[in-house]
Amino acid sequence: MDNDNDDLGRLSFLPDFFEQIGFPLNLINVLLIILAFFILKGVITFIESYLKVLYQQLFMRDIRITNIKLLNTYSFKSFLKSDPGRIQNTLSAEVGRVNMAYKSYFRAIEYGVLVLVYVILAFTANAEFALIVAIGGTISNFLFKWLFKRTKFFSKKYTLIAHRFQGFLIQHVAIYKYLKATGYNKSYGGKLIDQIDELEEVQKKLGIVDSTLKALREPITIMIVVIAILIQVKYFNPDIGLIILSLLFLYRAMTFLMSLQEHWNKFLASSGALDNLKDFTKQLRLKKEKNGDKRFDRLKKEMKLDNVTFHYDSHIILKNINFEIFKNESVAIIGESGSGKTTLINILAGLIIPERGELYIDGVSTRDLDLYSYRKRIGYISQEAPMFNDSIYNNVTLWATKSSDNLEKFNMVLKQAEIFDFVYTLENKENEFLGNNGINISGGQRQRLSIARELFKDVDFLFMDEATSALDGETERAIQSNIDQLKGKYTIFMIAHRLATIINADKIILLKDGEIEAIGSFLELLDISESFREMISLQGMSIEKENYINKLK
């Protein structure tokens, strides 16, 4: 027995230990140990895999939720410059890749620990032999390092192309009608196919590196071990039993080392997604909207713009803007294309904060205001009238529970927006689905529903960005009379190109190259502004005040 234990080198204490604790290593006991070991392994494997799935789900959920929350607090000015393809891709496919990266990273660590254990065992059994193999393993690492670098490079490239693909895809769906109607869908679809080809190309390259690593694994292991044995036999004349024992340990160590390298490579193959996510989250945090702590309840008295100036990069868009608006006034903003109307509306809605000057709401600067509570009181009606692919009820109420109170309010706002009769002639009434961006209803109906939505929201302000300009004359007049009925009940800001729609506005702000050229009522502007009179005549309207006095409400 002592003789046999000598073959175990410095590990011979193990059988002695078992002998001492009254569990001699005879055949039956060894078989029992093996059986117990594998049962235990099975139990641990189950717990490990289940916990892994659990943690992966938690991890992916956490990444998505954190970034969606950050996206909601991202500054609007920064959002205007962001790439929608990147946002979509990062929060969908890339999260899966990040998960893969972490999975492979932890697998690599697991293998690292195993390598360490077997290397220690091999060193304990036969130090010289283990040292030679360790040197061989380190040298082989240089080759793998080069392969790792290639993998990392292709991984980053993959992420960038995937962002581009998502960007093209979003636009393909968003402007599908235009692309189809013009026959551009084929050439534009070609762009999508190009991205798919590029993605495939990068995947193939990643596949080549991965396959090379896999293919090299065993030959390199065997080569190192063979060289180590030859050196041992030639120079150290060792005990063959010890060589075989440490060979067993080292072969396991080398196999685990190769698995470590394989999983490290898998980690690197997804590391582009990890870098992207880190960068994306950092960007969202860095450009987080500054939100004050003064809660907004309702507009009590007035809004005031005090010397406001705003740039996009070095380009001045608005210069020294000053005006005051009182509660429930209606204000029209007019001016040539590019004169800064939308930018002014964005400032008034608290979407962008001017670099210089202040917007005061009841005396509180927007820098100190809790912008979320302010925007909750804003209704926004734009030319596009965005619709969700959902029922009319959900589109108007934004998924409010269908209580009798809500249903009553829903019906009331439908009547106010003069769309009640249309909705209740539909087969599914308020449950009718609108299709992607309201594709199943007309532009006028969409616009009325979007007015109803803002009225349901119960707001103080109505912002209208060319709300009626996409409609035919008759529908525009009908919706305009709708809007006119809201006058005096809300503080209304409207951008309008058709000046016939703003005759009744309390105040008209005429912008020119980012500055206020004139401000006053329709009749006042006819008196004081030459540019206004020119705009009026260009639209075929009379510049004689008498022609409007009867029309004023």
Ligand SMILES: Nc1ncnc2c1ncn2[C@@H]1O[C@H](COP(=O)(O)OP(=O)(O)OP(=O)(O)O)[C@@H](O)[C@H]1O
């Ligand atoms: N996100 C942006 N980045 C850089 N410049 C911008 C951005 N948005 C608008 N601009 C520029 O700011 C200027 C004013 O644009 P704005 O949209 O406010 O004008 P507008 O009067 O509403 O024009 P339109 O009547 O054509 O809608 C334009 O010169 C425009 O090119």
